Amino acid sequence: MVSFNPQALAAAVHIRLVGLGKHYRVGQQSVQALHDINLDIRRGEVFGIIGRSGAGKSSLLRSLNRLEQPSSGQVLIEGEDIVGFDRARLAGLRQRTGMIFQHFNLMASQTVGNNVGLPLRLAGIGRAEREHRVDELLQLVGLQDKRDAYPAQLSGGQKQRVGIARALVLQPDLLLCDEATSALDPQSSQAILALLRDINRRLGLTIVLITHEMEVIRDLCDRVVVLEQGRVVEQGDVWQVFGDPQHDVTRALLGTLQPAGHDVPSAQASAAILLDLHYTGASGHEPELSAIAALFGCRTHLVQGGIERIQGRALGRLRVRVETAGGGVDVLLQQARQIADRVERVGV
Numbered sequence: 001m002v003s004f005n006p007q008a009l010a011a012a013v014h015i016r017l018v019g020l021g022k023h024y025r026v027g028q029q030s031v032q033a034l035h036d037i038n039l040d041i042r043r044g045e046v047f048g049i050i051g052r053s054g055a056g057k058s059s060l061l062r063s064l065n066r067l068e069q070p071s072s073g074q075v076l077i078e079g080e081d082i083v084g085f086d087r088a089r090l091a092g093l094r095q096r097t098g099m100i101f102q103h104f105n106l107m108a109s110q111t112v113g114n115n116v117g118l119p120l121r122l123a124g125i126g127r128a129e130r131e132h133r134v135d136e137l138l139q140l141v142g143l144q145d146k147r148d149a150y151p152a153q154l155s156g157g158q159k160q161r162v163g164i165a166r167a168l169v170l171q172p173d174l175l176l177c178d179e180a181t182s183a184l185d186p187q188s189s190q191a192i193l194a195l196l197r198d199i200n201r202r203l204g205l206t207i208v209l210i211t212h213e214m215e216v217i218r219d220l221c222d223r224v225v226v227l228e229q230g231r232v233v234e235q236g237d238v239w240q241v242f243g244d245p246q247h248d249v250t251r252a253l254l255g256t257l258q259p260a261g262h263d264v265p266s267a268q269a270s271a272a273i274l275l276d277l278h279y280t281g282a283s284g285h286e287p288e289l290s291a292i293a294a295l296f297g298c299r300t301h302l303v304q305g306g307i308e309r310i311q312g313r314a315l316g317r318l319r320v321r322v323e324t325a326g327g328g329v330d331v332l333l334q335q336a337r338q339i340a341d342r343v344e345r346v347g348v
């Protein structure tokens with residue numbers, strides 16, 4: 001009997017990039033957009049790509065369905081290198097790969113139903129089957145009553161739902177999202193994220209997305225890669241990368257997510273020190289005030305802090321002022337390390 005192991009399936013590699021490189025020719029000049037990218041994207045995960053403008057995010061995403069032709073290396077999907085695919089195999093690949101865009105790319109002169117049904121029509125699927133699939137997909141994205149409407153009659157969030165329905169109509173196993181929520185107001189953006197999360201769980205399809213909105217990565221992705229000048233500078237589980245970013249670029253990108261910074265207040269006189277207790281999620285330490293109070297007693301004052309939960313782990317930083325009460329600072333630091341993942345002395 002064939003046994004089904006969901007864990008093994010979840011960890012299976014869906015996409016493997018091996019030494020992927022991409023350069024563009026601009027007149028006499030060559031722009032190297034991607035250098036030697038090596039990474040794995042697992043089946044069924046939501047994988048985010050972040051980086052500053054020009055870092056190579058679009059080039060990477062568009063290499064996955066050959067909207068860009070890689071200059072070197074391999075793009076293995078299900079173990080098959082798509083770089084050398086001919087037209088026929090490329091058409092098959094594109095059917096198995098949906099894509100959604102920042103500006104939706106809908107046909108203004110066609111109804112919602114026709115927009116969603118277009119890939120089916122191009123694939124030569126008959127009218128009855130088309131109608132059935134379009135209905136199913138409009139139901140999935142909550143637009144069953146908009147089948148005969150035109151894109152101009154829809155809100156931004158509704159247009160993106162149409163884009164999602166169209167991307168899924170051929171039942172792909174991979175969905176590529178290019179800044180899918182960037183053009184939307186915060187409320188519509190949240191609704192689209194919830195829909196993508198639901199689709200990922202219900203259909204088990206792999207989602208690869210690029211975004212400049214760190215909240216999207218935090219709220220939706222399992223793992224993330226950070227690109228800088230066409231190279232991978234950091235990658236890992238979101239809780240890990242966001243909880244303890246290792247690279248300056250990552251820290252800069254995450255700047256918008258951190259609690260608003262304040263001037264470091266002085267700990268006043270030599271009777272107290274300021275400590276930052278960092279919670280990175282690595283060891284499961286919980287940022288509990290009771291634990292801090294138990295350790296330092298009434299000699300502790302919370303100065304500022306911000307903790308959030310990502311993938312169930314507590315991440316963030318608490319800044320505390322601890323009165324030394326004549327005791328050694330080294331002892332205080334050692335004690336603090338029992339309750340936090342990292343301890344930093346930031347003021348005297």
Ligand SMILES: Nc1ncnc2c1ncn2[C@@H]1O[C@H](COP(=O)(O)OP(=O)(O)OP(=O)(O)O)[C@@H](O)[C@H]1O
Pocket residue numbers: 024025026031032033051052053054055056057058059060
């Ligand atoms: N068609 C093209 N022709 C020439 N150069 C290009 C082309 N597309 C991208 N580039 C260059 O390749 C580099 C990477 O671009 P890419 O669009 O992949 O980055 P990105 O991280 O997606 O940027 P952004 O966030 O601004 O969209 C940049 O230097 C860009 O100018």
